[in-house]
Amino acid sequence: MSLLPVQNPEVPKLTEHLFRHESAKLVSTLTGIFGIHRLQLAEDVVQEAMIRALQTWPYYGVPANPAAWLMQTAKNRALDLIRREKLFIEKQPEIAASLEALPDESEAPRFDDEIRDDRLRLIFACCHPAISLEDQTVLALKTLCAFSVGEIATVFLSSEAAVAKRLTRAKQRIQDQGIAFEIPSGADLVPRLDGVLQVLYLLFNEGYKASSGELVVKEDLCREAIRLGGLLAAHPAADHPRTHALLSLMLLDAARIPARQDREGNILRLMDQDRGVWDSTLIAAGLYHLSQSTRGEDLTEYHLQAGIAACHCTAPDYAATDWQRILDHYDRWQQISDSPLVALNRAVAVANVHGAKAGMEAVRSITKPEQLETYYLFHAVIGDFEERMDRREEAALSFSKAIELTGVAAEKSFLMERQRACETNSVYRPGKHRGRVDG
Incomplete structure (x- = not known):
């Protein structure tokens, strides 16, 4: 038997x-x-x-x-x-x-200038300054954050084959150069901070907007990223404005998680969310760390993203959202980053300030748009603009492309509803399946 x-x-x-x-x-x-x-x-x-x-x-x-x-x-x-x-x-x-x-490392003595959390210590160990920032990030995500090659490929808008090769090269370089897998302390932590912050940022993002699976949110990843970010901000060697800016961003975004899905796991657009269930404690903590991030003259991508998140969290309702201020933040962000993802998000802000036609023009002006061709939100955003311009046939085709590319069941359901509304020439009304493309 x-x-x-x-x-x-x-x-x-x-x-x-x-x-x-x-x-x-x-x-x-x-x-x-x-x-x-x-x-x-x-x-x-x-x-x-x-x-x-x-x-x-x-x-x-x-x-x-x-x-x-x-x-x-x-x-x-x-x-x-x-x-x-x-x-x-x-x-x-x-x-x-x-x-x-x-032996249990948690029982070993820790000095004041060391990182006490084992997982955070290992992320610092992976972020060795002798290898590139991107290699540090890929290595830490794969080895210490348990990201799949596919998830890493989504993060970097790359192919799984390219990510696998990068991992192999990074490990080979570590071996060839005899780079020590050691836990830094004191002043040695600072040169590795940017790599560690990027790992936490990507860990949070995968939790906040999953690249695959049934649900769009993986709260355990968000909580872990925030926990590690809090430990960083409290450590003298990592108590830098950019650390507080990243922690602010994560707290403010996490505050909206309770309203991002309904009881069936369907995502809700920002305009459809019940702001009464946003976590006011997390918002207050996020705004506190945003104020802490203003020390000094540095302006990082984390600062600008936290500022955008603050605009959303402090607006009493969707209609009161200061989209012009958000667009100003994206304009400054684009000045320090040539990422097509930043340009795509900026296009959404442009559309909310100047209309869908202006948003579409912003999409057409994106440099290296080929990097976005396999990214489902690229086509979803275009579909949203086309639908708002009453170009329903074109919108349906764009939503169809997005459906093929997304690996998240909740996103797929929402996009299918949008596509169906365009094909039947009906008015899309948020119902059982609701989603968002405006961040």
């Missing part, structure tokens, strides 16, 4: 949660034993442990301590690999003893 798996829909969700939160600890433990040049081995072992969980938990149930189960499975697999490699024969007893002991 065959053994059938228990149909527990929570198992995939639990394993994804553990992969996001436990993989960094597993990888760091194994890398600390094997060395940075064995980073790929550590990642492979962790990946195999997660796959094993997906294969066995539906049959035998979720263990009482899932994290400990994953650790033990990874240990066993690592020991198997050690025994098979001649290179480690002489060191096998020493390494095996280290794996069995697995």
Whole structure:
């Protein structure tokens, strides 16, 4: 008689949660034993442990301590690999003893100039100034934040093949140059701060607007990014205006999460959200850190984005939104960034100030538009403008392209409603499926 798996829909969700939160600890433990040049081995072992969980938990149930189960499975697999490699024969007893002991880093002493949180310490370790900022980010997202290659590709508007090559090159450079996988402290933290901030920014963004899955929001990622951002802002070496600006941005955006979806998981446009359920405590904290970010003369992308978020959070209703001020922020942001994503978001602000036709002209003026061709919101924004200009046939085609490209079920449902309204020449009215393209 065959053994059938228990149909527990929570198992995939639990394993994804553990992969996001436990993989960094597993990888760091194994890398600390094997060395940075064995980073790929550590990642492979962790990946195999997660796959094993997906294969066995539906049959035998979720263990009482899932994290400990994953650790033990990874240990066993690592020991198997050690025994098979001649290179480690002489060191096998020493390494095996280290794996069995697995000292708890949380019990080790921490000095005042060190980062105390293990995950944050490892992100700093990945953000070594000897490798490029983009390589730092890709490495940290893959290794410590458990991003898939596809999620990283979406972040960088790139292909999965290109991201995979970048990861391989980054790891090879680390090995060839003998870059130490070490935890910096004191003044050594500062040169790595920009890389760490970018990792937290992208971690939050993946939670706030997921690139794949059933729901558009992954709150656990947002909470983790905010937690780590708070630890950074409280550390003397990272207490910089740009740190507070990023923390402000994350807090202000997170304040609107309760209103971004209805009970069925369908997203709600900004104009349709119940502002009464926005988190006033998070808004107050976000505005406080925004004020803290004004120290000094620096003006970063985080400052401008936090300013935009503040405009939304302080408007009593959608009609009162200061879109001109938002557009001014985008104009300044575009001066310091040539990203086509910034230009696309600016086009939305242009349309809200000057109308859909002006917004479409702003889209046409985007440099390197080919980088946006595989980004679903590029086509969704164009579809929105075309619909507002009563070019329904063209709008339906644009929404169709966006539907093909999005990996989020809630977004797909919303876009299908928009497409259907254009094809039937009916007036789109927010109903069961509602969404937003205005940030």
